[in-house]
Amino acid sequence: xxxxxxxxxVASVILLSLLVWVFSSPVDRYLFIKExxxxxxxxxxxxxxxxxxxxxxYVGGTNKNAVPLILVHGLGLxxxxxEPLMLLLADEFRICAVELLxxxxxxxxxxxxxxxxxxxxxxxxxxxxxxxxxxxxILVGVSLGGWIAARYALAHEYALRGLVLVSPVGxxxxxxxxxLKRLREVFDFRTPEQFRRLVHEYLDTEPxxxxxxxxxxxxxxxxxxxxxxxxxxxxxxxWIGTQVHRLSLSTALIWGTLDRVSPHRGGMELSRNMPRAxxxxxxxxxxxxxxxxxxxTLAAVQEALRWIREQEATAPVxxxxxx
Numbered sequence: 001x002x003x004x005x006x007x008x009x010v011a012s013v014i015l016l017s018l019l020v021w022v023f024s025s026p027v028d029r030y031l032f033i034k035e036x037x038x039x040x041x042x043x044x045x046x047x048x049x050x051x052x053x054x055x056x057x058y059v060g061g062t063n064k065n066a067v068p069l070i071l072v073h074g075l076g077l078x079x080x081x082x083e084p085l086m087l088l089l090a091d092e093f094r095i096c097a098v099e100l101l102x103x104x105x106x107x108x109x110x111x112x113x114x115x116x117x118x119x120x121x122x123x124x125x126x127x128x129x130x131x132x133x134x135x136x137x138i139l140v141g142v143s144l145g146g147w148i149a150a151r152y153a154l155a156h157e158y159a160l161r162g163l164v165l166v167s168p169v170g171x172x173x174x175x176x177x178x179x180l181k182r183l184r185e186v187f188d189f190r191t192p193e194q195f196r197r198l199v200h201e202y203l204d205t206e207p208x209x210x211x212x213x214x215x216x217x218x219x220x221x222x223x224x225x226x227x228x229x230x231x232x233x234x235x236x237x238x239w240i241g242t243q244v245h246r247l248s249l250s251t252a253l254i255w256g257t258l259d260r261v262s263p264h265r266g267g268m269e270l271s272r273n274m275p276r277a278x279x280x281x282x283x284x285x286x287x288x289x290x291x292x293x294x295x296x297t298l299a300a301v302q303e304a305l306r307w308i309r310e311q312e313a314t315a316p317v318x319x320x321x322x323x
Contacts, residue, residue, distance in 0.1 A: 146169070252280060256285030
């Protein structure tokens with residue numbers, strides 16, 4: 001009886017410790033588990049300290065001589081968002097998924113709130129490129145990540161092989177500043193109820209009941225790091241819709257017809273105004289790409305990458321060698 005009681009006590013202590021470990025910081029624990037899963041598939045997480053701040057990124061891919069791919073996540077997300085794509089393309093590309101400063105586990109207390117700007121993230125991509133020393137990668141960004149990728153490309157077009165922009169924000173020219181201000185206010189949620197409104201009205205094409213604990217975790221995360229600070233620091237000058245027509249880079253635009261954050265109309269406009277752009281339309285898809293429409297989004301990204309490589313193969317002699 002004594003032995004059984006000891007076993008029950010030990011098991012209870014272990015279970016309690018595990019629960020405390022998980023619920024004391026649920027997002028960090030979730031990301032740690034994802035890191036282990038990616039590690040088992042050949043992706044390692046690197047942590048670097050730079051002049052901008054400390055941040056992490058995943059790097060992997062079985063073929064070290066393959067075309068390089070850099071993935072940039074969106075607002076409130078993490079590099080683990082790209083896990084399905086990373087696993088799908090691991091044999092075909094050399095892959096890096098960066099964690100933007102102030103998101104996920106790249107929280108650096110030395111960065112002040114007013115430093116979280118789009119300029120900071122453009123510089124972060126520049127620093128990452130210097131660290132990796134990869135030859136002309138394809139830059140892939142979703143939502144905010146697409147905005148950052150496009151800003152980087154405007155400054156460093158010939159450092160890239162191509163762009164894949166999945167419903168990028170910040171590139172349209174048809175919405176008024178008042179509309180954009182209202183959208184920013186919706187994303188700047190402060191309560192679980194406001195978070196539910198954001199998801200149901202803008203992000204999810206198949207709204208479901210959001211558990212209270214998940215909504216509270218979302219509010220907690222929005223109060224940390226860059227999320228709210230970046231929203232507050234956006235200015236009219238950050239919008240680059242009137243500049244992207246200068247890009248002659250092969251640019252694949254992936255857009256859902258039901259996207260309410262960055263409407264499909266914006267993708268149509270960009271595909272007409274950018275000289276080497278092609279629009280890949282996802283019917284019935286909102287702003288929930290890899291979260292809800294994984295199969296369709298993965299297929300579209302694969303097709304977009306094939307198209308970019310075909311464009312490179314048929315580019316004028318000399319262009320592909322420019323840096």
